[in-house]
Amino acid sequence: MNKKNPYLQIDRQMVGDIYTSHESMENLTVLCDDFGSRFAGTPEEYKAATFISETFTRYGLKNVKLEEYPYAGWTRGPATLTITEPIERTLHCISLPYCPANDINAELVSVGHGSPNNYSNLGESAKGKLVMAKSSSPRNLGRWVHRKEKYDRAVLSGAAAFIFVSEHPGVGPETGSLQNDSPAPIPGISVCKEDGDFLTRCIDRYKEVKMRLQTTDINEPRTSWNVVADLPGVELPEEMIILGCHYDGHDIAQGAHDPASGMVSVIEAARVLTNYTADSLKRTIRFIAFGTEEIGLTGAYRYTDAHDDELDNIKFLLNMDAAGGTSRKGIVLHHWDSLQQLFELFQWQIQDDIPIGQKVHSYSDHFPFFLKGVPTSHMGDPTSAPSGRGFGHTAYDTLEKVELDNLRRASSIGARIALRCANHKRFPAERRSLEEVQKIVDTDPGLEGYRISLKLKE
Numbered sequence: 157m158n159k160k161n162p163y164l165q166i167d168r169q170m171v172g173d174i175y176t177s178h179e180s181m182e183n184l185t186v187l188c189d190d191f192g193s194r195f196a197g198t199p200e201e202y203k204a205a206t207f208i209s210e211t212f213t214r215y216g217l218k219n220v221k222l223e224e225y226p227y228a229g230w231t232r233g234p235a236t237l238t239i240t241e242p243i244e245r246t247l248h249c250i251s252l253p254y255c256p257a258n259d260i261n262a263e264l265v266s267v268g269h270g271s272p273n274n275y276s277n278l279g280e281s282a283k284g285k286l287v288m289a290k291s292s293s294p295r296n297l298g299r300w301v302h303r304k305e306k307y308d309r310a311v312l313s314g315a316a317a318f319i320f321v322s323e324h325p326g327v328g329p330e331t332g333s334l335q336n337d338s339p340a341p342i343p344g345i346s347v348c349k350e351d352g353d354f355l356t357r358c359i360d361r362y363k364e365v366k367m368r369l370q371t372t373d374i375n376e377p378r379t380s381w382n383v384v385a386d387l388p389g390v391e392l393p394e395e396m397i398i399l400g401c402h403y404d405g406h407d408i409a410q411g412a413h414d415p416a417s418g419m420v421s422v423i424e425a426a427r428v429l430t431n432y433t434a435d436s437l438k439r440t441i442r443f444i445a446f447g448t449e450e451i452g453l454t455g456a457y458r459y460t461d462a463h464d465d466e467l468d469n470i471k472f473l474l475n476m477d478a479a480g481g482t483s484r485k486g487i488v489l490h491h492w493d494s495l496q497q498l499f500e501l502f503q504w505q506i507q508d509d510i511p512i513g514q515k516v517h518s519y520s521d522h523f524p525f526f527l528k529g530v531p532t533s534h535m536g537d538p539t540s541a542p543s544g545r546g547f548g549h550t551a552y553d554t555l556e557k558v559e560l561d562n563l564r565r566a567s568s569i570g571a572r573i574a575l576r577c578a579n580h581k582r583f584p585a586e587r588r589s590l591e592e593v594q595k596i597v598d599t600d601p602g603l604e605g606y607r608i609s610l611k612l613k614e
């Protein structure tokens with residue numbers, strides 16, 4: 157390949173603009189300090205969607221709209237977790253989204269990390285119990301075992317309720333939904349690492365520990381919105397490159413890192429792409445702020461349903477969920493070998509630390525598109541080992557932890573990748589057939605949690 161950067165002039169303009177502007181941090185401040193968590197079903201969620209659409213309009217994007225959709229809503233109620241025998245003690249806990257209201261008296265058992273092996277070792281003894289799993293994954297497994305997989309396995313093993321224990325000290329309980337867009341079959345709550353360790357000691361010392369769990373959450377239908385905006389292409393306007401991120405956070409924090417750091421990076425990319433490439437792009441770049449990701453990727457699923465007739469036209473999607481955080485700004489291609497060489501060329505042109513790799517997971521907004529065969533990717537580190545969320549999904553995911561420099565790197569890399577995809581002559585990826593998708597879904601180690609969720613649905 158001819159190693160020359162054909163976009164050097166536009167790169168300099170866009171990167172220079174981003175690095176001499178405070179805009180992304182200002183937008184982050186509005187999203188976090190004015191609208192808080194923007195949790196699904198709150199008035200602040202709608203205010204955030206409106207702010208994002210007004211910002212896209214102000215930047216000069218076209219066809220800016222809110223696309224409304226119904227979904228299964230959930231509102232947190234107080235949860236109470238009490239040891240009843242052989243000692244009496246009440247512990248701080250929080251319900252996890254889609255937890256049903258219930259009142260359960262049962263014995264406590266620990267399932268360790270909640271890995272497939274941990275559950276098969278527990279066997280029948282999970283039946284009717286409060287099953288407690290740590291948020292960590294066993295090192296030797298080589299993959300991250302997501303909370304939902306641990307919960308699903310608890311349900312499948314006949315547990316009465318699920319207790320999720322954070323692996324990180326000093327950050328309180330970690331939240332995260334139990335199901336996607338539907339009320340959960342059994343209650344699931346979360347406690348901090350310190351209380352989880354205490355409960356483990358109780359099991360060690362007393363053998364039989366009985367507890368009462370009361371949950372009071374409300375599951376009811378609600379409405380949410382995706383925000384969609386276009387920077388139209390000139391030559392092939394119907395063909396599309398998508399930059400996306402969700403804007404809803406979890407209700408216990410500002411969701412500054414996850415997702416807002418990624419959301420404002422998408423918005424910033426939209427700003428500079430409009431400033432320096434408007435009326436000169438070959439393909440359209442579409443920017444999507446997805447709603448209700450945290451409780452089921454619902455905005456993304458609804459988008460792929462509503463735009464089914466356009467999916468052939470999506471040449472590439474880059475999901476920038478939480479991309480303005482501390483992680484490396486690589487491009488993780490979701491098993492698109494035909495794009496590897498092209499993206500390595502992009503990396504060379506962009507002259508930044510952008511590791512390119514191939515793997516996939518099912519826990520963010522790219523996944524509904526992936527299932528429909530669309531060429532998808534996310535910004536992140538393809539070489540990273542499975543690790544926990546740290547302060548992510550806790551009350552401590554707050555604005556002051558996000559650095560302007562990371563927002564600048566995420567937005568400038570996102571903008572330059574989108575520019576190149578939009579203008580590349582023959583983009584070397586075509587939508588996969590559903591049979592090809594199924595093959596990956598059936599065999600990929602990163603999709604084990606998704607396969608378990610399908611089993612539970614059956």
Ligand SMILES: [Zn+2]
Nearest residue numbers: 414415477478
């Ligand atoms: Zn996220």
